[in-house]
Amino acid sequence: MNPTTRRSVLRGALAAAATPLLAGCVTAGGGDQGPALRGQITKDNPLGVALDAPLEVVIFKGAYGDQYALDAERAYNQRHPQAKINHQAIQKVGEALQPRFVADTPPDVVDNTGAGSLDLPTLVKANQVSDLTELLDSPSLHDPAVRVRDTLLPGVVDDGTFNGRPRALNLVYTAWGVWYSRTLFAERGWSYPKTWDQMLTLCGEIKKSGIAPWTHQGKYPDYVGDLLVSMAFKAGGNELLLAVDNLEPNAWKHEAMVNAATAFAELVGKGYVMPGSEGLSHTEAQAAWSQGKAAFLPCGSWLESEQKGVTPESFQMVMMPPPQLSTSDKMPANAVRAGGAQSFIVPEKARNRQGGMDFLRTLFAVPQARRFAELASALPSVKGATEGLRLSSGADSVRAAVNAAGDNAFRYRFRTWYGTLKKAWDDATGELFTGRLTPQQWADRVQRAADAVARDPNITKYRR
Structure with missing residues (x-):
């Protein structure tokens, strides 16, 4: 692909056009910023970093802040x-960096996270993201006898791999599930349900107590949508999960998918969802939950960090795996979606590409990963980083859930690989939760979107 065509693809496909202020960040004149800087490879410098090369680091400043990056x-x-570091902490990563990728003047390392992140499959297709094999095969900082890839938790490398090449490295080992207050449940004598029938029974008790059983981030349906498909995958097993990721015909119409959609439609139909939830943002829904207005909330393990300063100290939030649809589910009750998040990339056109990789080598070493866990109340993707570390109630419950799941931790990729499918899934899930779609209509709509992606020759396909 010639540069003009590639830049046209990027302009059309990446998130949003830059504002005049952000466009001014592009290196004067635009265009290629010159060959990547390289130094001599030595035992102490295995990635061949040019020792006096400046390093530009862009961090998404969200729930986890950016102090961990400053420490790294x-x-x-x-x-x-000798390296001068330019640190930038921003929120709208795609908006800020799109013009720089188009102009071939990107930063050296990017935390590509948040609602406005760059579209990673588009960057991969345009060869704008470095292959991280060199980094993964280099000696880790905390134990040079072990390669970086061998210090990472299961699935972390796979989560950032596209067609066999690792393109992103995820700092956080995230689990997704159902959150509740341990304090509230102890006071009321409630126990977390393992099956959906038990969930419905408990929801009836909760409603009688004057508390809404559920709320959710209605403006962002992927929160509850994740819980829905996780329950479907637990019921249908790894075979269904792979069928969905591999765009196989009728995967979304599988009985387990329809049953999971039916289960969530029941919550709405029985009045077990807090009124007005469909109009709430993530912060609004989470604040209502923290204030005790609802018992259950779907979310990932960043929740505790995001709710700092809002949740009472006595709340004792904890996360549990989604309930089973039935005891005949193919995955056990402790199965949970867990894998990498907080995605870091090294742009292919970065001037100090080797420095960007070495920064990640620093960030993913045990001392820095442990520091991240202390600051963010979250699990890092590095083995042993939280051993002996006293964690907060939420982070400790996530660690316990991940440990209990073991090999039954699962992950799916369709929402990362196919943006149009994710959008259709979001929209259909939002309508399911407002009663505008039946469970079967929800399954049919998402399947049509998956089929459209499968037929489109312009969309790169991935398989597991």
Whole structure:
């Protein structure tokens, strides 16, 4: 693909056009910023970083803040004292960086996270993201006898791999499930349900107590949509999960999918969802839950960090795996969706690409990963990083859920690989939760979107 065509693809496919202020961030004149800087490869510099090369780091400043990155930058500077580091903490990553990728003047390392992140499959297709094999095969900082890839938790490398090449590395080992207050449940004598029938029975008790059983982030249906498909995958097993990711015909019409949609439609039909939830943002729904207005909330393990300063200290939030649709589910009750999040990339056109990789080598070493866990109340993707570390109630419950799941932790990729399918899934799930779609109509609509992706020759397909 020639540069003009590639840039046209990027302009049309990446998130939003840059504002005049952001466009001004592009290197004067645009165009290629020159060959990547490289230094001599030595035992202490296995990635061949040019020792005096400046390093530009862009961090998504969301629930986890950016102090962990500043700490990692200081550690990087201890090994590369001549390097001047330009640290930028932003929120709308796609909006800020789109013009720089188009102009071939990207930063050296990017935390591509948040609602406005860059579309990773588009960047991969345009060869704008480095293959991280060199980094993964380099010696880890905390144990040079072990490669970086071998220090990571199961599934982390796979989560950022596209057609056999690792393109992103996820700092956080995230689990997704159902959240509740341990304090509230202890006071009321409630126990977390393992099956959906038990869930409905408990919801009836909760409603009688004057508390809404559920709320959810209605403006962002993927929160509850994730819980729905996770329950379907637990029922249908890994075979169904792979069928969905591989765009196989009628995967979304599988009995387990329809049954999971039916289960969530029951919550609405029985009045077990807090009125007005469909109009709430994530922060609004989570605040209502933290205030005790609802018992259950679907979310990932970033929730506790995101709710700091809002949730009472006595709340004791905990996360549990989604209930089974029935005891005949193919996956056990402790199966949970878990895998990498907080995605870091090294742009292919980065001036200090080797420095970007070495920054990740620093960030993914045990000392920095442990520091991240302490600051963010979250599990890092590095083995052993939280051993002996006393965690908050939420983070500790996530660690317990991940440990209990073991090999039964699962992950899916369709929402990362196919943006149009994710959008159709979001929209259909939102309508399911407002009663505008029946469970079968929900399944049919998402299947049509999956079929459209499968037929489109312009969309790169991925398989597991």
